[in-house]
Amino acid sequence: MTRSISYSFKRLIVSFLAVTLICLWSMNSSRVDEKFRTGARETQEVGKRFYVKSGKCEMRYVDPFNAEFLKINRPKQFIPCTNESDLVSAHYDKILHQYVLHINEEVLHELSGSKTNDFACFYQKIIYGQSADHYDGKGRRTKISQNYLVPLDVEGMLVECTTADEMRVLQRDAFVFVQYKDPPQKVRLEKRASVIMYGIDTVSRTNLRRMMPMVHEFLKSPGWYEMMGYNKVADNSFPNIFAMLTGISPESAESRICNTDADGCLDKIPFIWKEFKKVGYSTAYAEDEEHSNTFNYAKPGFAVKPTDYYFRPFLTALENETSIQYCPGCQMKYCLGRRLANSYIFDYCRQFMQRFVADRPIWGMFWTNHYSHDDLFMLSAMQHKILEDLLSFEKDGAFEHTIMIFFSDHGARFGPLMYTKEAFLEERLPMMFIYLPPWFRIKYPQYARALAQNQNRLSSNFDLYNTLKHIINIEGLVESTKRSYDCPRCQSLFYPLPENRSCSEAGIPEAYCTCHNYEEVQEDRGTWRMAELVVDRINQYLQHHNLQSLCSNLTLRVVNVTEVRMLEIEEHVSQGKGLRHYHTKFQVHQNLAQFSATVLYDRRTEELQINVELISRINKYRPDAECLEEDVQKLYCICLSKIRNNETIFTFQ
Secondary structure (H helix, E strand, O other): OOOOOOHHHHHHHHHHHHHHHHHHHHHOOOOOOHHHHOOOOOHHHHOOOEEEEOOOOEEEOOOOOOHHHHHHOOOOOOOOOOOOOOOEEEEEEOOOOEEEEEEOHHHHHHHHOOOOOOEEEEEEEEEEOOOOOOEEEEOOOEEEOOOEEOOOOOOEEEEEEEEOOOOOEEEEEEEEOOOOOOOOOOOOOOOOOEEEEEEEOOOEHHHHHHHOHHHHHHOOOOOEEEOOOEOOOOOOHHHHHHHHHHOOOHHHHHHHOOOOOOOOHHHHOOOHHHHHHHOOOEEEEEEOOOOOOOOOOOOOOOOOOOOOEEOHHHHHHHHHHOOEEOOOOOOOOOEEOOEEHHHHHHHHHHHHHHHHOOOOOEEEEEEEOOOOOOOOOHHHHHHHHHHHHHHHHHHHOHHHOEEEEEEOOOOOOOOHHHHOOOHHHHHHOEOEEEEOOHHHHHHOHHHHHHHHHHHHOOEOHHHHHHHHHHHHOOOOOOOOOOOOOOOOOOOOOOOOOOOOOOOHHHOOOHHHOOOOOEEEOOOOHHHHHHHHHHHHHHHHHHHHOOOOOOEOOOOEEEEEEEEEEOOOOOOOOOHHHOOEEEEEEEEEOHHHOEEEEEEEEOOOOOOEEOOHHHOEEOOOOHHHHOOOOOOOHHHHOOEHHHOOOOOOOOOOO
8 A cells, every 4th residue: 555645745845846946947047146045035126126117107116025024024834734644535536537535554554553454434425505605414424445436426525434443533534526517508619718716815916925935936937927017906805806706896786786795695796707607617616714705704695506616515514514723823714624724725626627627618716815814924834835736736737728817815904014114015916927828828929918018017906807808708709798897997918008007097096006106294283183084084984884882983092104195297186275195004092903094185274085995904803893794894993892901002113
């Protein structure tokens, strides 16, 4: 019998491959930057100083390893879920067209402390629920024999192996399977690109370079294009992902279709996966955190199964039926049973591609947030795992068929990076890489050229949505499709974006726009008064939503930083009225909550224009807002039941 390779040994192999990759790159470079070799600044972009530079947009380059960051840098070590080898493993038999369970007898002997094969292994089927977002429980216990063929109706299972007398559990495990389904309809004969969206929550392009230099090095391989002018369009995950998957904002959805907070609404939304399915694509969607799931955190979720393969019921079963471990400093579930939470997502994605990508077009989105959301430094611990994922896709040949979008929704929104001078850019510039397979670049050279050209031009989530629509209709075989509703001037990234493009033209509100030059102003009565008025608007907002019985009235404690936007040619602000754009960061007395706001303000007349729902909360707010369910209102609510005495004043460094 062949002994199962432990996860730590796999990581050693990946580390060797990654170091070899970097060394090969370095040998071909005329000058190796010593700081890069020790995990520091990158040579390629330091000389540019701008990700985007045009008359309407100057998006400054951020040195990943500037002095401010080095003071707070706390890299993490990888924490395995277990040091045990797999007693039961699963693989797909291409001849039998079924998944096979193999029992490793050497591991069995180790765990049982016996050289005999006296053991019993059973599985219970995870039963898919009537509601799309739930499971209905577990099936009966079924005994597993060596090389057991998994029935085709089993898409998820919980496994338990015991001693023969069932007095002692040897190992528990869980598996999820992508079983065969017929394609939605007969696929047309022409070759169509599959699309896989592999996303990691809360990763800025700068933090990727800091925390995952090996992954970033891989993403510089031929065929990959980095959208260095990619700018988020909203505050948190839901509206940013919603924009790229629908072309509209939640607010527009409410006025045109339904309120996304209402039961049944998400089933009515024209998500892009519905468009892909119409033209013959098989579809999949998976996330790795039940509570903070994009469509379930303060949202109703789906009543009807949204894609052909939908992971959430299995995730619910895993979180309820397996042991859970948390990593230090994390509120999200790190391990589900013996495996990393995101390992299930990767396995589901890999199976989906292995089963279908060579035979039919597929679209899938696979999203992970359990390790990246709460601690920006955990990315450093996970870089070997993510690099292994990408190398596995490459080894499988998936990249030969697939346009892969490796992306995030936003950068860090709270934590130590929010106290640095570059916090505004850090939060608003998520990573975005797009891979085009060789055949696609040959068949559509004009699209590859445009994508390369667009790397240093301002782009947004709405442009990505238009790109997905373009892929669907790349041969003009379906009816002409409309562009993003909330950004009529946005377009596919396969066409050259306007070089001189403004945030408004890309559907990016001023509160999130990174194109403009702001300079710090000295604190005075005017800056205090402006912040005071912003706090008043927050209180009015809470009162308007009848939350004063739950949420405390806020009072200003500290104005930390105030910046004013420098006037530019063709300035659209009404200079005659004295209105100017400002950034203000401030702290209130109540639980020392910290906020950042972009406002239009006239220091002379004290006229203030602001959309409260674009104000960012920049320290952790969940514990303060447990009395509310609505995700936006949580940002501004300090529950009366959670008010605490504050003995320490926190200020921005």
